[in-house]
Amino acid sequence: MDTIEIHPLSADRLGDWLHYFDHVAFADNPDWQDCYCHFLHADTASKPWSQWTGEENRRAVIPLIEQREMNGMLAYAGGQVIGWVHAGPSRCLPAMKDKPGADEAGVAAIGCFVVAKRWRGQGVARQLLRAACDQLKAQGLHTVQAYPRRETKSEADAHFGPLDLYLDEGFSIWHDAPGERLLTVRRAL
Template sequence: MWIECFEKDARFDGTDRESLVEQFVAHVRGTHEVPYPDEEVRLWARNFAEASAREDGPVERLPSIGSIEVHPVTEERIDDWLRFFDRDAFPDNPDWGSCYCLHPHTGDVPERPWRDVRAEMVERLRSGATLGYLAYVDGTPAGWVNASRRSTYAKYDDVDREGPAPDTVVGVSCFIIAPPYRRHGVSSALLDRVVADGGARGARYVEGYPRRVETDDDSGAFCGPRSMFDARGFAPAEEHDRYTVVRRPVGSAPRP
């Protein structure tokens, strides 16, 4: 297992998790100024180290992929969802291995043990508090989108307060694509399914939050590129510091 500093200036490898954690804490305290207490820094490091060992899926992008199928994550697909997040989603980025896509619902909160985050998201999926979709390629989960009601997202509770009621909006908060399937249209297939299902879910709008400044880093594209939303008839609704709110009515035709 290994831990990489959040500033990318040091990496610690080994088999003893707690030894790696203490090396990391000593590095952080000796090199960086961070406002977090030692126990929170240790917890972040433990989560990273355990993700680096757990996330053992392939990291090489495939030159081509088969057809893409998209399904909502209902009870019978939770095991597929767990396999995806436990092993295949972040083998190239263990820093995100403890998120399990809970962050949109909670907003910024102190670090938590990854098993607690995982358990909370499973319960949200089972209760319907979170709704998302898995994309499959040749029967293998290849990608995920969180497409819950905006009313469930603490991260976006300040979006367009004079606009549509949050419980009438499906918010497309995160795309997570396993490394072999990136840049093969998986996010587009997921977004198309979200748009197609909006009416049946009783929503009036579908909304996205693409970053205002995009990067070439695949891991930085988790909100989806603006161009993908533009091509499907989403129009800008509100600007924020880091992202643009884009929205389209359910049932409207995409622009040519």
């Protein structure tokens, strides 16, 4: 197995990130290939998410990455990106602003995981989560929360991260509202 390296997303790694989302990230899930992880940032008040095109999403994330408004960690193997976790201060994930606790100072959020099909089930998401938590703590944040689905029926359903992963990594269920698809799990950093 190749050695996996984890690096924070930065403007210097923008080309790697774009290549991953252009060609690898959703190779087995073409319905989502237009997302570019912009879903958590898109202004859906002025334009419904269903009307955003892949090219619009791609163009929109570039300045977010360059200005450090879109944050996360990239997993590499053999010099190529094989996985991504969208993670940063809660204020940087506008789609999560209404989630319980997201507006608290010092709270970070984990958004999406996108691991290349070939690399799933090999601990890449766990390594990304651990690295993201370390990075968020280094930024002075004190709590991280995430929003796994209560139930998943496919790998794509687990794009917010599987609940078992969070529980294994010391998170606990913090908010569980009956009838909601997403739970809120939390952990101190």
